[in-house]
Amino acid sequence: MPILERLAKTQAWKSLFRHPMPTDRRSRVQVMLSNFFLHVHPVSVRKQGIALSYTWCMGGATFFLFLVEVVTGVLLMFYYRPTLEHAYNDVLALRDVTTLGVLRELHRWAAHAMVIAVWLHMYRVFLTGSYKPPREFNWVIGVMLLVLTLLLSFTGYLLPWDQLAVWAITVGSNMASATPGLGVEGPGSGFLTLNGVKLITPTSDARYAMLGGASVGEAALNRFYVLHCVAIPLAASLLIMVHFWRVRKDGGISGPL
Amino acid sequence: MHEDANPDVLAGLAWYYLLASTLNAAAACRFAYHEMVSEGASREGCSPRTRRPPAWLAPTSIALYALALGAAPLRGLLPGGLTLAYGLVALANGLLALAAGADSAHFAEVRASSGVHADEREGRPTLDDHIPAVGLGGPINRTLWSLVAAVIAVVYLAIGLTYLFNGTLVLPGFVRAAVDSAAGPTSFFLGATLLLAGLFAFRRAFASGLVAFGIANGAILAFGLSLTDADFREIVARPDNVPIVGMIVLVAAFTWLALRRAVINDARREAGLPVLEELEPDKVLTWPDLVYVELICMVALTLFLIAWAVALPAPLEQPARATEAPNPSKAPWYFLGLQEMLVYFDPWLAGVALPVLIIVGLCAIPYLDTNKDGAGYYTIASRPFAYAVFQFGFLVLWIVLIVLGTFLRGPNWNFYGPYERWDPHKVVPLNNVDLSDLVWVRALGRAKPSWALVRELPGLTLLALYLVALPTLLLRTAFKDYAARSGRTRAVVTVVLLLLMAGLPLKMILRWTLNLKYLIAVPGFNI
Numbered sequence: 001m002p003i004l005e006r007l008a009k010t011q012a013w014k015s016l017f018r019h020p021m022p023t024d025r026r027s028r029v030q031v032m033l034s035n036f037f038l039h040v041h042p043v044s045v046r047k048q049g050i051a052l053s054y055t056w057c058m059g060g061a062t063f064f065l066f067l068v069e070v071v072t073g074v075l076l077m078f079y080y081r082p083t084l085e086h087a088y089n090d091v092l093a094l095r096d097v098t099t100l101g102v103l104r105e106l107h108r109w110a111a112h113a114m115v116i117a118v119w120l121h122m123y124r125v126f127l128t129g130s131y132k133p134p135r136e137f138n139w140v141i142g143v144m145l146l147v148l149t150l151l152l153s154f155t156g157y158l159l160p161w162d163q164l165a166v167w168a169i170t171v172g173s174n175m176a177s178a179t180p181g182l183g184v185e186g187p188g189s190g191f192l193t194l195n196g197v198k199l200i201t202p203t204s205d206a207r208y209a210m211l212g213g214a215s216v217g218e219a220a221l222n223r224f225y226v227l228h229c230v231a232i233p234l235a236a237s238l239l240i241m242v243h244f245w246r247v248r249k250d251g252g253i254s255g256p257l
Numbered sequence: 258m259h260e261d262a263n264p265d266v267l268a269g270l271a272w273y274y275l276l277a278s279t280l281n282a283a284a285a286c287r288f289a290y291h292e293m294v295s296e297g298a299s300r301e302g303c304s305p306r307t308r309r310p311p312a313w314l315a316p317t318s319i320a321l322y323a324l325a326l327g328a329a330p331l332r333g334l335l336p337g338g339l340t341l342a343y344g345l346v347a348l349a350n351g352l353l354a355l356a357a358g359a360d361s362a363h364f365a366e367v368r369a370s371s372g373v374h375a376d377e378r379e380g381r382p383t384l385d386d387h388i389p390a391v392g393l394g395g396p397i398n399r400t401l402w403s404l405v406a407a408v409i410a411v412v413y414l415a416i417g418l419t420y421l422f423n424g425t426l427v428l429p430g431f432v433r434a435a436v437d438s439a440a441g442p443t444s445f446f447l448g449a450t451l452l453l454a455g456l457f458a459f460r461r462a463f464a465s466g467l468v469a470f471g472i473a474n475g476a477i478l479a480f481g482l483s484l485t486d487a488d489f490r491e492i493v494a495r496p497d498n499v500p501i502v503g504m505i506v507l508v509a510a511f512t513w514l515a516l517r518r519a520v521i522n523d524a525r526r527e528a529g530l531p532v533l534e535e536l537e538p539d540k541v542l543t544w545p546d547l548v549y550v551e552l553i554c555m556v557a558l559t560l561f562l563i564a565w566a567v568a569l570p571a572p573l574e575q576p577a578r579a580t581e582a583p584n585p586s587k588a589p590w591y592f593l594g595l596q597e598m599l600v601y602f603d604p605w606l607a608g609v610a611l612p613v614l615i616i617v618g619l620c621a622i623p624y625l626d627t628n629k630d631g632a633g634y635y636t637i638a639s640r641p642f643a644y645a646v647f648q649f650g651f652l653v654l655w656i657v658l659i660v661l662g663t664f665l666r667g668p669n670w671n672f673y674g675p676y677e678r679w680d681p682h683k684v685v686p687l688n689n690v691d692l693s694d695l696v697w698v699r700a701l702g703r704a705k706p707s708w709a710l711v712r713e714l715p716g717l718t719l720l721a722l723y724l725v726a727l728p729t730l731l732l733r734t735a736f737k738d739y740a741a742r743s744g745r746t747r748a749v750v751t752v753v754l755l756l757l758m759a760g761l762p763l764k765m766i767l768r769w770t771l772n773l774k775y776l777i778a779v780p781g782f783n784i
């Protein structure tokens with residue numbers, strides 16, 4: 001590959017990559033140390049730790065699907081307005097009006113796939129006993145990531161604002177009104193009183209806090225939109241960083257010994 | 258034409274069986290030509306007697322597949338383009354299957370007539386036999402199995418061609434009626450539980466690749482035949498349900514893979530050999546070994562997602578109307594296991610307490626499981642209890658209930674068999690009674706006491722027994738060693754969490770057997 005080799009000697013290349021072409025042992029080590037994106041990885045790994053039959057590649061698949069969601073999600077935000085007036089029609093227009101109208105498909109199917117992948121990842125981690133010391137806390141971080149993944153998917157489910165979306169979220173958010181003590185229909189909701197006035201009412205209970213209204217309406221759409229596009233992705237990104245950092249600090253991908 | 262089989266469906270089924278025959282033709286070739294050395298068996302000392310595929314086979318079949326790939330995009334110009342593509346692939350599959358089967362048979366004959374091979378006299382293994390990993394039974398007969406796979410491939414081809422030429426092969430009505438009448442939440446849940454128990458008990462048998470091969474073919478055929486049913490198809494082919502079908506396949510495949518590796522590892526450990534994960538202790542450089550694999554996975558996943566997105570439009574129903582609830586109203590699919598629990602528990606339990614307990618319980622696992630053994634490799638023997646409990650929780654209480662909620666729960670959350678029409682007027686009698694009714698009215702034959710505390714005494718007693726007396730008992734018996742080893746706090750938390758988890762199936766069983774509605778029924782606080 002003389003062209004590539006010549007390219008690797010140019011000033012532009014050197015300023016960009018800070019290392020020569022990874023062709024021999026030394027430069028392959030250098031690549032891992034000097035590249036920002038690659039330095040999540042160690043320089044060398046145990047062979048069995050990266051065997052597909054061991055890890056099923058599901059943690060990596062989850063992460064990749066998360067990245068797909070970020071990219072397609074940002075593109076979707078260009079077209080979508082979270083208001084009762086526009087939401088449904090904007091989604092409707094995505095297929096017909098947008099060039100290469102599969103953005104929504106990519107986003108939705110990758111979301112389903114991410115939920116499945118994160119479950120399978122947890123399954124693998126359990127079956128290989130990889131949560132055992134010193135990896136206990138990374139498992140806990142993983143559980144938080146699992147919850148965040150489900151919440152991401154749940155908040156996104158509402159945004160198309162069709163019958164499926166609104167009623168699925170209605171079924172889901174009705175559960176909040178059954179929260180013991182804090183939901184109107186939950187046990188003990190009558191206990192919280194102030195001077196004889198009940199504090200927990202349909203317009204002041206846990207579901208109301210979640211939806212910003214007594215039922216799934218414009219306020220809920222806005223809340224779910226912000227949670228879906230900003231708050232939960234940020235939280236998930238942070239936890240993913242910690243998760244990866246802990247994988248390294250806990251001794252790399254698990255193995256016997 | 259039969260409503261179960263319109264032209265689109267027939268075409269889809271034809272391709273489905275073509276795919277199935279491709280898989281089996283590949284299996285036939287693998288059995289016939291592949292160097293079979295199983296995990297951990299060293300190749301050293303094995304004389305390579307792997308048969309070579311005939312020189313014409315690979316180029317011919319690759320050329321046929323390539324022609325088919327070329328014909329498909331031309332279907333606009335060429336009227337029969339897709340049929341042509343189909344025929345080419347079918348021809349290639351048939352060639353592969355038949356050649357592999359015939360070669361195996363021929364080789365077996367040659368071998369029989371030439372007497373025993375020198376290696377076998379010396380008792381040395383040869384590459385010609387699938388040398389089983391320790392613990393997985395005797396060597397397989399490659400001739401027999403390549404013939405079996407070849408025959409299955411040809412049968413699938415025949416079925417596929419039948420559909421291609423508009424033959425309407427559908428699942429017989431009496432089979433559908435039988436399955437529908439046998440299906441119910443009870444049989445479904447208990448069946449899944451028994452299946453898991455059987456998998457666990459006979460894991461050595463299930464770990465064999467051939468058993469898995471058989472099960473996979475059975476599943477392919479059952480699913481293909483079910484697809485001829487219009488009602489089954491309508492539910493399974495909903496765009497949002499397609500990923501769940503994929504999930505079932507993935508979960509089954511990974512469950513089997515883990516089981517196989519665990520069985521092999523357990524046998525190896527018993528024989529004093531290192532586990533599979535210890536066989537390659539060397540480190541490799543991340544670049545290229547890991548980075549390239551990641552790159553390939555990313556490209557493959559991207560292609561897969563794009564193909565999926567193009568083939569399957571995302572669903573969009575009518576605009577939301579606040580007054581018109583669809584029937585059934587379902588939560589997003591990943592919460593349908595929880596929604597299923599609403600049949601048995603009030604919302605504050607199924608929708609709030611249970612999810613919190615699941616999250617807390619999952620987080621607690623690493624702190625409760627103090628067994629140091631079995632970290633970093635697949636094993637069952639070193640941690641049978643942990644393995645079984647987690648699989649029951651994940652597979653039965655989570656995945657199976659999601660499948661139930663997605664595919665088998667219809668209008669009014671009634672149960673519908675897989676081939677049953679979702680009729681919103683189906684009436685299912687509900688005659689559930691509270692425990693207080695059972696005790697005071699039925700058993701004692703008197704009116705229920707008016708004072709709630711007395712009325713609910715039976716339920717309260719049972720609950721106290723279950724959550725206080727039973728744990729105390731368990732801590733002195735089954736969990737005694739565990740408590741001594743891991744401390745009392747851990748033991749108490751573990752036992753209580755396990756009992757709460759076991760409470761789900763227990764309440765389900767009480768519902769099925771006694772029609773029990775609530776153990777304790779106080780307004781706003783029903784258990």
Ligand code: HEM
Nearest residue numbers: 055059060062063122130138139142143145146252253254
């Ligand atoms: C957004 C979600 C998640 C992402 C992106 C993610 C990503 C990863 C990746 C890339 C690895 C490296 C090994 C592998 O690929 O298997 C890993 C390891 C690990 N993950 Fe996750 N994970 C996620 C969720 C979870 C969950 C839900 C759990 C468990 C409840 C979990 C527990 C762990 C543990 C304990 C390890 C170390 C395993 C070992 O060393 O073998 N993670 N994760």
